[in-house]
Amino acid sequence: MVLRVAEFYSGIGGMHFALKGAGVDCQVVRAFDINTVANDVYRHNFDGVPVMQRCIESLPMTMFEALRAELWTMSPPCQPYTRQGLQRGSGDERAKSFLFIIDLLERLQNKPTYLLVENVAGFERSDTRAMLLRQLVRTGYRFEEYLLNPLQLCFPNSRTRYYLLAKLGAEPQECASDCEFPAHFRHDVPGASLIQPAADADGRVDFERGIWHHDEVRRVKQFLEDLAPEDAASYRLPQKILDRHGYVHDVVTPDDRRTCCFTKGYTHYAEGTGSVLQTAGVVGVDPMTQENTRYFTPREVANLMGFPASLSFPSATSAKQRYRLLGNSLSVSVVAVLADYLLHRM
Numbered sequence: 510m511v512l513r514v515a516e517f518y519s520g521i522g523g524m525h526f527a528l529k530g531a532g533v534d535c536q537v538v539r540a541f542d543i544n545t546v547a548n549d550v551y552r553h554n555f556d557g558v559p560v561m562q563r564c565i566e567s568l569p570m571t572m573f574e575a576l577r578a579e580l581w582t583m584s585p586p587c588q589p590y591t592r593q594g595l596q597r598g599s600g601d602e603r604a605k606s607f608l609f610i611i612d613l614l615e616r617l618q619n620k621p622t623y624l625l626v627e628n629v630a631g632f633e634r635s636d637t638r639a640m641l642l643r644q645l646v647r648t649g650y651r652f653e654e655y656l657l658n659p660l661q662l663c664f665p666n667s668r669t670r671y672y673l674l675a676k677l678g679a680e681p682q683e684c685a686s687d688c689e690f691p692a693h694f695r696h697d698v699p700g701a702s703l704i705q706p707a708a709d710a711d712g713r714v715d716f717e718r719g720i721w722h723h724d725e726v727r728r729v730k731q732f733l734e735d736l737a738p739e740d741a742a743s744y745r746l747p748q749k750i751l752d753r754h755g756y757v758h759d760v761v762t763p764d765d766r767r768t769c770c771f772t773k774g775y776t777h778y779a780e781g782t783g784s785v786l787q788t789a790g791v792v793g794v795d796p797m798t799q800e801n802t803r804y805f806t807p808r809e810v811a812n813l814m815g816f817p818a819s820l821s822f823p824s825a826t827s828a829k830q831r832y833r834l835l836g837n838s839l840s841v842s843v844v845a846v847l848a849d850y851l852l853h854r855m
């Protein structure tokens with residue numbers, strides 16, 4: 510039986526790629542996103558999937574009922590929960606659409622059997638998480654929560670994210686609106702082989718320090734494009750940036766087994782938006798120059814995030830837009846492992 514999927518906050522289709530990667534026989538019956546550039550990329554990759562370019566919270570109940578989707582995937586906006594942001598949580602305007610979906614679950618006649626939610630690390634401390642879990646208890650879902658990082662799957666890229674898997678079938682229970690839930694987040698997925706990060710004395714895990722130097726993590730060079738010199742030149746860091754901000758970059762070499770999280774600000778802001786690649790000399794000893802240091806290409810960022818070679822962009826999508834879209838997307842490899850577990854073993 511082909512699984513009917515609704516992909517909310519579809520972006521460039523990270524969830525769809527992950528389901529394909531996990532070998533799930535599925536049909537995305539509708540994708541939802543308000544970003545026109547993302548939607549062009551989505552249509553370019555998934556011909557025939559209807560993409561709805563409307564605010565989710567403006568859609569009528571009848572539309573959700575008519576989907577008859579068994580799996581809802583959701584990676585709602587992360588700005589209300591990011592460490593860099595104001596962490597307004599549910600009070601943030603950008604949380605509105607997800608709160609709408611949470612509320613909807615109670616009223617739906619055709620509830621999805623499965624839910625898969627992805628968000629930034631930080632979401633697990635938010636009031637939105639508590640509201641979501643209370644609703645799942647009331648509506649008869651059992652659920653599991655995860656904090657995972659693609660380093661655990663030997664990808665040399667750090668992207669710690671919160672994931673929730675839920676499956677309909679529990680007895681609906683009353684749940685008070687001040688009910689709190691223990692902070693129990695799994696770092697392993699049953700039936701999958703993930704490197705386990707070491708925990709500190711308080712039980713907190715540090716994926717990066719714990720795994721970066723693990724021999725099983727693949728080297729960055731396995732994810733690089735074979736760039737002709739003239740193509741490599743277009744990824745050079747501008748001299749002005751090297752002079753003013755060179756030192757704040759996270760610098761890695763092809764032999765390293767790590768890169769930091771690529772965000773939508775990559776190449777626009779120097780600090781905390783993703784690593785740059787030093788192709789010659791010794792990091793920290795030899796100065797970064799335009800000849801020995803470059804940005805990762807969008808294709809390389811996609812490789813590090815686990816996107817398949819089949820991901821492609823319309824030629825009109827600029828490099829800057831590609832970085833933004835990829836930075837907003839997700840670790841396809843991690844979601845594939847979770848989807849496989851949710852649909853087959855949970």
Ligand SMILES: C[S@@+](CC[C@H](N)C(=O)[O-])C[C@H]1O[C@@H](n2cnc3c(N)ncnc32)[C@H](O)[C@@H]1O
Pocket residue numbers: 518519520521522523524541542543544547563564565566584585586587606834837838839
């Ligand atoms: C974190 S990104 C999800 C990216 C996606 N999973 C991917 O693989 O590219 C959140 C997405 O939600 C979209 N979005 C934000 N608010 C929305 C709303 N109210 N209705 C529909 N889409 C919305 C944004 O345009 C953005 O593409």
